[in-house]
Amino acid sequence: MQNQLQDLARRLLAEKKVDVVIGYGLSGNGRVGAFFATDEGQCDKLVWNEHCTQNLVVYLTRPEVKKLGRAAIVVKGCDARALVVLANEGQLQREEVIAIGMVCAGVVDEGGQRCAKCEICTSRAPANVDEVIGDPASVPAGPASAEERFAGGKYVKLEKLRAMPRAERFAWWKKELSRCVRCSACRQVCPLCYCKVCVADKNRPVRIETSATPSANFAWNILRAFHLAGRCVGCGACTAACPAGIDLDLLNLTLAQTAETEFGAVSGTVPGALPLIGSFSQEDKEDFIQ
Amino acid sequence: MSQVISLADIRRLAADFAQSGIVAAPLPTDSGKVFYQKVAAEEVQNIVLDGSLKCVNSIKEFLFPRHEVLYTFLRKGNDVELTDAPVFDTPQLILGCRPCESASLPILDPVFAWDFNDRFFQSRRAMTTVVSIACQKADSDCFCTDVGGSPENTSGADAILYPLDGDRFEVRLLTEKGKVLFAGKTTESSDVGHACEGPKATLDTAKITRWLNSHFNDPLWSELAHQCVGCGACTSVCPTCHCFDIVDEGSYQKGRRVKNWDYCQSALFTLHASGHNPRPDQGARQRQRITHKFAIYPEKFGAILCTGCGNCSRLCSAALGIKPALEKISSEAAEDLMPVPPLWVRNTQDK
Ligand code: SF4
Ligand code: SF4
Ligand code: SF4
Ligand code: SF4
Numbered sequence: 001m002q003n004q005l006q007d008l009a010r011r012l013l014a015e016k017k018v019d020v021v022i023g024y025g026l027s028g029n030g031r032v033g034a035f036f037a038t039d040e041g042q043c044d045k046l047v048w049n050e051h052c053t054q055n056l057v058v059y060l061t062r063p064e065v066k067k068l069g070r071a072a073i074v075v076k077g078c079d080a081r082a083l084v085v086l087a088n089e090g091q092l093q094r095e096e097v098i099a100i101g102m103v104c105a106g107v108v109d110e111g112g113q114r115c116a117k118c119e120i121c122t123s124r125a126p127a128n129v130d131e132v133i134g135d136p137a138s139v140p141a142g143p144a145s146a147e148e149r150f151a152g153g154k155y156v157k158l159e160k161l162r163a164m165p166r167a168e169r170f171a172w173w174k175k176e177l178s179r180c181v182r183c184s185a186c187r188q189v190c191p192l193c194y195c196k197v198c199v200a201d202k203n204r205p206v207r208i209e210t211s212a213t214p215s216a217n218f219a220w221n222i223l224r225a226f227h228l229a230g231r232c233v234g235c236g237a238c239t240a241a242c243p244a245g246i247d248l249d250l251l252n253l254t255l256a257q258t259a260e261t262e263f264g265a266v267s268g269t270v271p272g273a274l275p276l277i278g279s280f281s282q283e284d285k286e287d288f289i290q
Numbered sequence: 291m292s293q294v295i296s297l298a299d300i301r302r303l304a305a306d307f308a309q310s311g312i313v314a315a316p317l318p319t320d321s322g323k324v325f326y327q328k329v330a331a332e333e334v335q336n337i338v339l340d341g342s343l344k345c346v347n348s349i350k351e352f353l354f355p356r357h358e359v360l361y362t363f364l365r366k367g368n369d370v371e372l373t374d375a376p377v378f379d380t381p382q383l384i385l386g387c388r389p390c391e392s393a394s395l396p397i398l399d400p401v402f403a404w405d406f407n408d409r410f411f412q413s414r415r416a417m418t419t420v421v422s423i424a425c426q427k428a429d430s431d432c433f434c435t436d437v438g439g440s441p442e443n444t445s446g447a448d449a450i451l452y453p454l455d456g457d458r459f460e461v462r463l464l465t466e467k468g469k470v471l472f473a474g475k476t477t478e479s480s481d482v483g484h485a486c487e488g489p490k491a492t493l494d495t496a497k498i499t500r501w502l503n504s505h506f507n508d509p510l511w512s513e514l515a516h517q518c519v520g521c522g523a524c525t526s527v528c529p530t531c532h533c534f535d536i537v538d539e540g541s542y543q544k545g546r547r548v549k550n551w552d553y554c555q556s557a558l559f560t561l562h563a564s565g566h567n568p569r570p571d572q573g574a575r576q577r578q579r580i581t582h583k584f585a586i587y588p589e590k591f592g593a594i595l596c597t598g599c600g601n602c603s604r605l606c607s608a609a610l611g612i613k614p615a616l617e618k619i620s621s622e623a624a625e626d627l628m629p630v631p632p633l634w635v636r637n638t639q640d641k
Contacts, residue, residue, distance in 0.1 A: 026609075028617035029600075030430045033609025036516045054607050064515040064572050110604065111323075157321070172320075179325070181356045183553055185521035189607050201558055209539050210550050212357040241607045243526045245323040245346055 001102065001134045002048040005074065008100060008131060009043040012072050018098055019069030022059050024052040034059060038068065046074070048133075053107040053115065055235040057082040057191035060092055072098035076107070077123025081233040081268025082191040084128050088273055091194055101126030103134025109240060117236045117249065119154040128271055146260045150253075158257075161250050173218075173251075179244035180217040182210055186238035186248055187224060192231050199223065225251045230259040230276030233268045292483075293476035297457040301334040303475055304385055308334070311381035314352045316345050326351065326387065339386045341426030341453050341486070348529035348601055349384050349391045353414045354398070356526075360410070360536070362546040378413040383471070384420045390434045390599035392422045392446035394529035400591040401532060410549070419467045422447040423459075424485035431600030433613055435488040437495060439597055442485035452483020459483065493620050495584060495594060501623035502585040506577070510622060514615055515573030517608050522553030524602035524611050525579070530595045533559075554578050580615055 009021040023046040025035025032051035037043050057079050059065045075083060080101055087094040103125055106118035120143060125136035143149040151159060161169060184200065187193040200208045200220055208223065209216040225248075232252040239249045259265045265276045295303075304313050308331040316338040317327040324338055325347045364371045384392075395415065402411035425432075425441035434440060444450055449468030452460040460483035461476055463469045525531040535552040539545050552559060555576070560569045569575050587595035596612060603611030 027603075028614035029603050029609070029611075031603065031606075031609035031614075033607065034517050036513075054609075058519055059516070062516075062519065062572075064512070068516070176320070179319070179327075181526045181551060183522045183526045183551070184556065185523040185526075188519050188521035188556075203537075206539070210535065210537060211539060211548055212550065237607060241521050241523050241605070243347060243523045243605055245319050245321060245325060247321050 002046070004133050005048050005100065005102070006043045006046050008133065009037055009046055009072065010040045012098065013037065013040050013043065017070070018072040020065075021046070021072045021074070021100075022056050022065070023074040023100075024048065024054070024056075036065075036068065048074075048102060050106065050108050052076070052102075053109060053236075053240065055079045055082060055189070055191055055237045057086065058189055058237065060086065060097060061191075061194045070096060072100055074100045074102060075126060075129060076102055076104045077126040078104075078117065078121065078233055078235045079191075080126045080129050081123060082235060084268040084271050085192055085231055085233060086194070087271065089275060094271070098131065099126075099129040100131045100133060101129030103132065103136055103139055105139055115236055116155050116157060117234050120149040122149070123269075127269070146257065150257045150261075155253070157247060158250055158253055162254065162257075174214065176246050177217045177221050178214055179246060180212060180221060180242075181244055182212040182217065182220060183243060185241040185243060189237040189241040190228075191235070191237070192228060192233070193224070221246075221248070221251065225255060228252050229255040230263070230265055231267050232256050291478050292481060293461045293463065293472070294454065294458055294479040294481060295451075295461050295472065295476045297339060297459070299475060300339065300385070300451075300459065301337065303471070304329065304334045304337060304383070305331045307381070307383045311383060312352070313383045313385060314349065315385040316340075316343055316387075326384070326391075337386065339423060339451070339453075339459070341423050344388070344429065344431075344600070344604060346601070346605065347527050348394070348599070349387045349420075350394065350398075350529050350532070352382060352384060353395065353418060354402075354411055354532055354534075356551045358410055358549045360547045360549055363540075363544070365543045375410075377409060378417060380417060382414065382418040384418060386421065386423050386451070388425060388599065389422050389441060389443040389445075389447065389450070390432075390439055390597040391529050392420045393434075393439050393443050393597045394599075395420065395446035397530055397591075397593045397595060397597070398532055400593075401587075404591075419448045419471050420446060421449045421451060421468070421471070423451045423453070424483065425488075426453060426486050428486060428489040429600065429604075431603040431611070431613060432489045432598065433491075433493065433600065433616075434598035435491040436493040436616075437594050437596055437598040439488075440485070441488050452485070454481050454483050489598075493616055494623070497623045498616060498619050499585050499588060501619055502581045505622075508622075510618055511573035511577045512571075513618070514576040514610065515571050517610050518555065518572050518576055519608060520555045520557060520572050520575060521607070522555040523605050523607075525553045525555055526551060527601040527605055529597060529599060529601070530583070531579075554582070576615065580612065580619070583612070584616075 012018045021037040023035055024032050025045045086092050107115055109115050122142035124139035208219045236249050307313050313329045314326050315329050316324045318324045324345050326345050326349050359375045361372050361374045402408040444464050448465040450462050533552045534549045536549050538547050561567045583595040603613050
């Protein structure tokens with residue numbers, strides 16, 4: 001697959017279809033992270049393996065990267081869903097980006113452990129991409145129903161959390177969020193946190209204090225989760241980046257689970273879909289909206 | 291003759307200390323990652339004393355907290371009443387940190403005692419005893435030996451532990467504080483502990499400094515600008531990063547002035563009220579972090595502002611952090627031996 005990817009990248013650059021291929025490369029310390037191939041000669045540095053955990057879609061809205069010109073981007077199935085959300089929300093012209101979807105057998109985290117998100121994944125064969133590398137038939141389709149995904153013993157941490165009595169769950173979050181240092185790394189690495197001015201950065205007046213106190217930490221993390229409700233694609237970028245080791249995925253997935261079970265909405269799977277939070281339907285069960 | 295203590299006795303010592311003081315030591319979170327955390331007396335069993343362990347965060351939190359109240363204010367008619375935050379006076383024990391963590395403390399001392407004596411840092415420093423543990427395993431992100439450290443660097447530590455077999459440790463007492471802490475707690479032995487072999491040193495930091503001083507504008511910065519997403523995670527886990535922001539919180543009538551960690555990788559760090567940002571892109575921010583550590587700080591305070599702990603690289607989602615950047619600089623610097631212009635010239639160029 002890596003060779004196929006390199007060939008494709010070379011071709012796209014040679015034919016001047018794109019100015020940059022955003023993919024994965026090997027860093028000096030042996031870790032795998034973003035690599036920007038801007039000419040054919042660099043394409044042999046593109047890698048594909050189970051360490052390609054980072055969600056590169058975040059780079060598409062970075063001003064420094066936009067300056068490079070038209071981009072092709074290497075995405076896994078989960079990352080490709082973020083691309084759909086960005087396009088649905090008017091953050092990019094989908095046809096201006098070439099998405100190279102990698103058929104994915106799962107990735108590992110910083111410590112070499114298989115990521116929890118891969119256990120419940122239904123997008124190993126990437127959808128809504130322009131090129132597919134790998135054989136989609138070679139990977140399992142994943143759990144068929146939301147039930148199986150969220151309550152089938154696959155995302156153990158999430159299930160454990162949801163099974164806790166309310167008060168216990170609250171205490172657990174209090175303890176976890178108390179470690180937050182208010183660095184905003186979770187926001188910076190999130191492909192869907194693209195606001196030019198984040199509400200957390202507003203200081204005239206201050207909406208959320210910048211202090212890492214229990215109340216401000218709660219305000220910040222709950223606010224971010226709300227802003228991602230029905231939008232988070234579960235790529236796990238925030239959890240991986242958090243210097244406080246907070247399982248932010250659990251916060252966002254709780255909402256994703258609700259979005260799916262209550263509204264049948266799975267973020268980033270339907271191009272052109274209206275955002276769950278920003279739309280309503282006659283069929284909504286709350287009467288106040290009718 | 292060496293001094294030896296058992297793991298059980300170290301736990302007991304920590305539990306005793308926690309009765310009237312603060313103990314900070316490696317403790318796993320629910321997700322299994324290990325952080326330097328405050329340990330309650332009943333939690334000492336969970337402390338991880340392991341020379342191969344790399345905690346995610348750094349010990350700096352206990353000397354330079356991420357959030358600290360400087361003083362409170364209360365408006366009374368036309369008057370304002372100011373109340374200083376109490377001086378930190380609780381004995382504190384940092385137990386089982388890596389040598390590259392303790393080494394950050396003497397590096398940080400001068401910046402908190404330069405044009406202003408920062409009593410917040412200084413009081414914590416005075417109240418703190420640091421017991422490090424000699425490394426038993428370096429990983430691919432470690433580079434202490436490149437910046438003058440080693441797996442048994444004693445800098446900043448009051449005592450250092452060397453793991454022995456059978457859950458025992460050799461203790462080397464380095465300062466008065468260390469001797470007081472372990473007084474009567476160790477037994478004499480002929481067992482001697484060892485540290486692992488350090489990571490192989492490959493970087494020439496003098497060359498890096500020279501390169502930084504003469505490459506304010508360089509394509510490398512834009513290369514890093516693409517890769518780095520400005521998340522600041524590297525600065526928050528860095529034992530030597532020490533930037534903070536001072537803000538007022540509360541209401542017009544009543545509130546507090548606080549000191550919070552700030553992150554040079556964030557766009558907000560240097561944003562002026564006018565909207566102008568002297569560090570307009572991520573390249574400028576990366577240049578700042580690296581130049582501060584390898585050129586500015588050494589010039590001003592005589593020490594590299596990096597202990598080679600690798601915390602930044604271990605965490606960086608973009609596989610960056612400082613070491614990969616230093617390696618890139620290093621390979622460029624090899625071909626480039628421009629002499630360093632004097633400071634006054636550097637201050638006027640690149641305008
Ligand atoms: S969630 Fe699916 S597509 Fe994403 S990395 Fe895991 S297996 Fe691959
Ligand atoms: S990344 Fe973690 S520590 Fe940083 S602001 Fe987000 S939750 Fe807090
Ligand atoms: S170097 Fe890595 S950890 Fe540091 S700000 Fe950039 S992306 Fe974040
Ligand atoms: S810059 Fe990185 S390696 Fe150096 S002290 Fe900071 S965290 Fe450690």
